[in-house]
Amino acid sequence: MTSPSTPTLTHLDEAGRPAMVDVSAKVVTAREASASCRVQFPADVAAQLHANGLRSAKGGIVDTAIIAGTMAVKRTHELIPFCHPLPIDGCRLAMAWEGDDALNIECTVKTTHRTGVEMEALTGATVAALTVYDMCKALSHDIVLGPARLLGKRGGKRDVGAPA
Template identity: 40%
Template sequence: MPDELTHFNDQNRAKMVDVTDKAVTHRVALATGQITMHPETLDRIHEGKIKKGDVLAVAQVAGIMAAKQTSSLIPMCHLIPLTGVDIHFEDNNTDTITVTAQVKTKHVTGVEIEALLAVQTTLLTIYDMCKAIDRGMLISNVHLVEKDGGKSGHFDFDEADRA
């Protein structure tokens, strides 16, 4: 783990890191997270019986929009021209939907926060659209799965390192 903190100026105050001299490279990040709900809630999502509309379609668009707005929401994030954002859903046909977001750019800094924000916003949108019938939904296990590109190279999440 690098010891040098780069988000502080010479007065020990927060700053946005200067990326002026960094090389433009292809960068990609993959993040994931889950939302657990009552089985009846997942059934209604599958059947298209949520009063607010198509839950996964709306959540997918919300996640994409969030990735594009990251620098407006997270103070030290750079405005990054994204070249791709893709949101995928999987569920266990019982009570859990897993969301995965992949974000890409060709730029001087990475897109990990964009991928994480896309996942969180997608999950929150699912919650928002279903809260009238299930306020006890649980959002969990949100994390960076993989990132590639830039000076720090490749990262793969290793569950064993977290134990």
């Protein structure tokens, strides 16, 4: 038997089968989560992107990635089987160079609901990173994505880390 402080998997029923978490008894609160994903470029590709102001033959890389990340946040429940569809109150994506050859993408998502937006923030950051890859792959297939990670969340039972 597990003690109340022992973490358990929440997406399994009593028989160990996959199940969506029942959040109907949870209190509606303001929720926020931030996640990041890194895009590491080969040095020559990064130099080219710096020189072109993060534009490719396909268009503005940052603008396109922001749109893709935002769309992904709103559709997370369609991509991850047990995510609840949530009303998204706010979504912000920010991108900044980390050194000369890596782009850091951060996604912060807000809702007022019974469950958090960690998966939405992670999905937004990673889909934005995938979009950057897609727009730059003509320059190199040696672009590396990751790590993707939760930076923090607020609201619900416990706070973790620090949202942006």
